Amino acid sequence: YENLMKKSSISKQYPHLICVITGKGPLKEYYQELIKQKSFEYVSICTPWLKAEDYPILLGAADLGVCLHKSSSGLDLPMKVVDMFGCGLPVCAISFNCLHELVKHERNGLIFQNEQELSQQFQELLKGFPDRQRKINLFRENLKDFQRTRWEECWQQTAYPIFCN
Numbered sequence: 001y002e003n004l005m006k007k008s009s010i011s012k013q014y015p016h017l018i019c020v021i022t023g024k025g026p027l028k029e030y031y032q033e034l035i036k037q038k039s040f041e042y043v044s045i046c047t048p049w050l051k052a053e054d055y056p057i058l059l060g061a062a063d064l065g066v067c068l069h070k071s072s073s074g075l076d077l078p079m080k081v082v083d084m085f086g087c088g089l090p091v092c093a094i095s096f097n098c099l100h101e102l103v104k105h106e107r108n109g110l111i112f113q114n115e116q117e118l119s120q121q122f123q124e125l126l127k128g129f130p131d132r133q134r135k136i137n138l139f140r141e142n143l144k145d146f147q148r149t150r151w152e153e154c155w156q157q158t159a160y161p162i163f164c165n
Contacts, residue, residue: 001122005042015129017043017122019066020058024049059087064125064136065109066118067093077102081109085146090139092121108142 005011021031028047035045050058059065062084069078074097081102084091091109093099105111110125112118125136 001119002040002042004119004123011042013127014042014123015126017126019043019045020062021045021047022050022055022058055083056087059084059089062089063129063133065089065091067091067103070094070096071098074098085143088140088143088147090136090143092118092125094118104142108139108146 001014001017005014005016032047035047065081065084067078067081067084069080071078077098078093081091081093085102085108091103093103093109093111095111095113099111103109103111110121112121125133
């Protein structure tokens with residue numbers, strides 16, 4: 001994204017990014033050091049630790065979520081995406097085996113394989129921002145279906161037939 005923005009003819013078409021990386025995992029300090037070594041002109045990064053009640057407020061104020069979670073088993077779903085979807089926040093998420101059960105590519109977010117694809121998705125979603133947010137708004141609208149589906153209804157449709165028939 002930073003390289004794209006350095007092209008003077010393009011930079012006016014895209015917003016500066018503010019990236020908020022949450023959590024306190026074992027690699028937090030490692031990544032904070034990497035971030036310090038960068039000199040971004042168009043991207044600002046902060047790494048706060050949030051109280052539980054502040055996390056949904058942050059997600060609700062965001063325009064786009066990014067999920068870099070990769071399941072080691074390939075079978076668990078990233079709860080961060082569930083949190084984002086619960087707040088109506090579309091995502092770009094890195095692909096792994098069962099992610100498609102949660103993130104519906106081109107419906108409630110986008111799935112990427114590598115940093116080049118993520119950069120292309122940023123370009124697609126953020127060009128003309130904030131005036132032109134057609135795709136992000138479409139994803140937000142589609143997330144309302146996700147928010148209406150309750151756990152028991154999802155269980156009845158998905159798991160019950162497998163376990164109880």
